[in-house]
Structures are given as C-alpha cells and as structure tokens.
Amino acid sequence: MLMKRVISCLDVRDGKLAKSVKFLDTRDIGDPVLTAKSYYEQGLDELVFYDITASSDRRAIMLDVVSAVAAQVFIPFSVGGGLATVEDAHRVLLAGAEKVNFNSQAVKNPAVLTEASRAFGAQCVVLSMDVKRVPKTAVIPSGFEIVIHGGRTPMGLDALDWARRGEELGAGELVVNSIDADGTKAGYDLELTRLVAESVSLPVIASGGGGKPEHLYDVLTQGKADAALVASMLHFGEYTVKGLKDYLAGRGLAIRRG
Amino acid sequence: MITIIDYKAGNLTSVQRALTHLGLPSRITPDADEVRRSERIIFPGVGHAGAAMAVLKERGLDGALKEAFARGTPILGICVGCQILLDHSEEADTPCLGLIPGRCRRFAPSDRSLKIPHMGWNPVEVRRPHPLLSGLKPGDAVYFVHSYYTVPDAEEHAFAETEYGIRFASAIGRANLFATQFHLEKSAGAGLGVLERFAHWDGSPC
Numbered sequence: 001m002l003m004k005r006v007i008s009c010l011d012v013r014d015g016k017l018a019k020s021v022k023f024l025d026t027r028d029i030g031d032p033v034l035t036a037k038s039y040y041e042q043g044l045d046e047l048v049f050y051d052i053t054a055s056s057d058r059r060a061i062m063l064d065v066v067s068a069v070a071a072q073v074f075i076p077f078s079v080g081g082g083l084a085t086v087e088d089a090h091r092v093l094l095a096g097a098e099k100v101n102f103n104s105q106a107v108k109n110p111a112v113l114t115e116a117s118r119a120f121g122a123q124c125v126v127l128s129m130d131v132k133r134v135p136k137t138a139v140i141p142s143g144f145e146i147v148i149h150g151g152r153t154p155m156g157l158d159a160l161d162w163a164r165r166g167e168e169l170g171a172g173e174l175v176v177n178s179i180d181a182d183g184t185k186a187g188y189d190l191e192l193t194r195l196v197a198e199s200v201s202l203p204v205i206a207s208g209g210g211g212k213p214e215h216l217y218d219v220l221t222q223g224k225a226d227a228a229l230v231a232s233m234l235h236f237g238e239y240t241v242k243g244l245k246d247y248l249a250g251r252g253l254a255i256r257r258g
Numbered sequence: 259m260i261t262i263i264d265y266k267a268g269n270l271t272s273v274q275r276a277l278t279h280l281g282l283p284s285r286i287t288p289d290a291d292e293v294r295r296s297e298r299i300i301f302p303g304v305g306h307a308g309a310a311m312a313v314l315k316e317r318g319l320d321g322a323l324k325e326a327f328a329r330g331t332p333i334l335g336i337c338v339g340c341q342i343l344l345d346h347s348e349e350a351d352t353p354c355l356g357l358i359p360g361r362c363r364r365f366a367p368s369d370r371s372l373k374i375p376h377m378g379w380n381p382v383e384v385r386r387p388h389p390l391l392s393g394l395k396p397g398d399a400v401y402f403v404h405s406y407y408t409v410p411d412a413e414e415h416a417f418a419e420t421e422y423g424i425r426f427a428s429a430i431g432r433a434n435l436f437a438t439q440f441h442l443e444k445s446a447g448a449g450l451g452v453l454e455r456f457a458h459w460d461g462s463p464c
Contacts, residue, residue, distance in 0.1 A: 001380065001381070001421055001422075002372075002376065002378050002379070002380050002422060003378060003379045003380060003381075003399055005378055005379065040446070043446075045378075045379055070272070070275055071275050071278070071279065072279065074276055074279070074443060074444060074445070074446055074449065074450055075401070075444055075445075075446055076401060076444050094271070096271065096272065096275060098272075098444065121304065121305055121306075122375075123304075123375055123377060123403045172375070172377075173377070201370070201373050201374070202373060203373055203377055203378070226373075226378065227378075256379045256399040257397075258446070258447075
C-alpha cells in the first residue's frame, strides 16, 4: 500500500537557508546541505528546495547546493523558485534534483509545463500553486483564486481550473499552497486541498498552515492529500521528522519508518 | 569497477552518486565493447521503454548486454532497466531484450483513488530469498515512480512483491541478472543496501 509522504521545504537565498534552522539541541544551522542531510537521516520522505535568491546572477550558487545535496541525500528532492524555462529545469536536474517545481512562471507561460513534461517526463514536473480564498464569482466559481508574487497579485484564475489545466499540460504532481493558511500554524486549508485532490488524478501535496501533528493527519485524511509539506514545524525545532511520523503511524496511517 | 550503461536514461548520475557515496568505483559508458568487457554492470533507466530500446539498439548495447548475461557477468537493472529485460512492454508495444521471459503491462486500477504513475514509498515484500535482498526487513519501504509493471512468466523469476491495487513483481531476477522496479538510488538505506550488496555479489541467485 502506497504510503503518505512527509515532505519538508527549505527556502534558500544565496546558497544559505533564508531562515536558519534551529535543532532541538539549539544549534543554529544556516547550511541547507547539512539540514537536508539531517532530515534525511531522520527518515524524511522527500525534500523541496525553494530558491528565493533575488538577483539572477547569483542563481548559479543554487546549483552548487543541489549537487552537494544530491551527493549525500538519497531520497527524491525537487527544486523550485525562479525556474522559467526548460533550460533552467535541465540545469537543476543535471545537478542532481529529481523533480522541478514551476510556480508563477507557469501561470505566465503555461507552455513551459508541456515542454518540460515532454523533455523529462511528467513525473519530473511539479506544478506549485499559490491560492487565496476570494468571494465566489463567475470567474472564480470555487472561491479559490490563483495568486503570484507571494499572494500580492491575483491572476483571475480559478484554482480548480488551473489544477485541471496543469494536469492536461503535463504536470505530474501538484503542490497546493494556501496563502491564507501559510504562516498561521492553524492547520492546512482542508477544503481547498480536498477540492483540488478531487479535481485531478495527480498526487497532491498540501502546503501552508501546518503547526501541529494533527494538522498533518487531518490533511492526509479529510484533505485527501498524498503528502504534507512541513517547514517551520521542523525548522524551529518544535517537532522532529521522527516525532511527526511516529504520530501519524500511531493514528493508523501508512507511513515509512526510517 | 561497476559499469553504468549510458543509453540517455535519466538517472545515470544519481546512480553514480549513490555508488560514490558508498565508496564504490564506477564509470558511465555508452560503448558496447566496454560493456562486454565489464566485470559488473548497472542498467539504470527512467523514461520510455520504446525510446530506451531504440537507443540500446542504435548503440549495439542490446547485443552487449545479452553477451554479458550469457557470460555470467553480474547485472543489475533499475526501473525501466528492469522493465525492458522482459520479452515485451505494452509501452508503445515495444519488443524488449527477452532476458527474462514475460512482459510489462500498464497499471489499470479499477479504484480511481489509485493514481498513475504509482509514485512514492511503498513496502517491498521478499517472496523468494535472494542475496541482494538479504538486508531488507519486513515492511521496509522503497521509492517507486512508474506506470508499467513487470509480469515474469515464471514464479521463480519473481523475488519480491509490492501492492498497488494488484500485487506486482517489484524485484525480478534470473541467474546473474537482478532488477528492481524501485529506485535503489532514491530509496534511502533500503536501496543503498542493495547497491552495496551488488558490488560484492558473485552472480549466483542463492
């Protein structure tokens, strides 16, 4: 039986963690490679690196991070942030990533999903979508709208339509990030996640809002997600990968034990 | 020295990184003569069975692999490199290498909640003891990404099973040839252990 995945996302700026990770023993670690290795050794199922480097001439640093991670971490990992073209994706895959993550660039240029899917296979192409709750209208019938620029720019695109379109265009997996829930630690947006999961036949990764172990349980059951993305819960040392997985397994979910 | 066959499949470098991490020397080559002379071969794979067979033939690697198999060279296939060891794949109706009798079929789950490709961590259950699987514990999960699965004709060629709507053969083998549908290079310790044992395997199935 296929297991539910626990995935962690690390934001990387100029080759360093954007927020340094604090481990339970209170060491501060700003190194994404050491953090990735530590989570891997604790039994994490998958990693996501998000490059938030502002200047494009410093992006090459990310490739060094990717290859250093690939040399030490033997679980799947994807890289996103600033990828606009198939060439960008190819560089990241050559450096050792398993998958590439397209977000706002795919909204602006949906053809990149198809091109990347043809070039590398759909299993390599992750569509990450930032979603905000809005009043239901004729344009946004679900009441969930696609936004970019960290939520500042609404795109007039219904999230469920975009999810279905992403699947048609060649994405192999979806990350559904609730801008409303993000940072609240009050739980994932269960309704949004479930609606997306029921709209497509792709695996869905829930993102944004995870603050307690039961939030992961809820989104993996009621939310119908295949995987839950966690960030600050782990990064600030409140929880460990093993602790989260023990909890989920204890509640009867199929979870890989490291 | 482990030879990794280069036939434009996607995961060559991931496999090599895993071997390097384990301290096992390897080289990547597209050359049929080098493959023939190899003492140990890894046959990786990501992508399309039809495209994979086309490149193997174009480079004469199909013949080289068959000769190496006949000579008793230990060979390890991974993912698409596992699927095309059989006689035939439903993917683009492709005639394959025929080193293990059987065929490769597409998942067609009646349960709509089972998504294709089968992607993620799933336990592997050893059905028939094999030296390369000796380190796996019951319930150990490994990482899969595939839409097609292997159906060997003979029970004796299926060494492990995994459940995804149906029970399918997730590790197959015959004499000095062994192959896993799962990605050894992405399956954490469970996968690395198989790679490490392969480096010391004499090619005998028991």
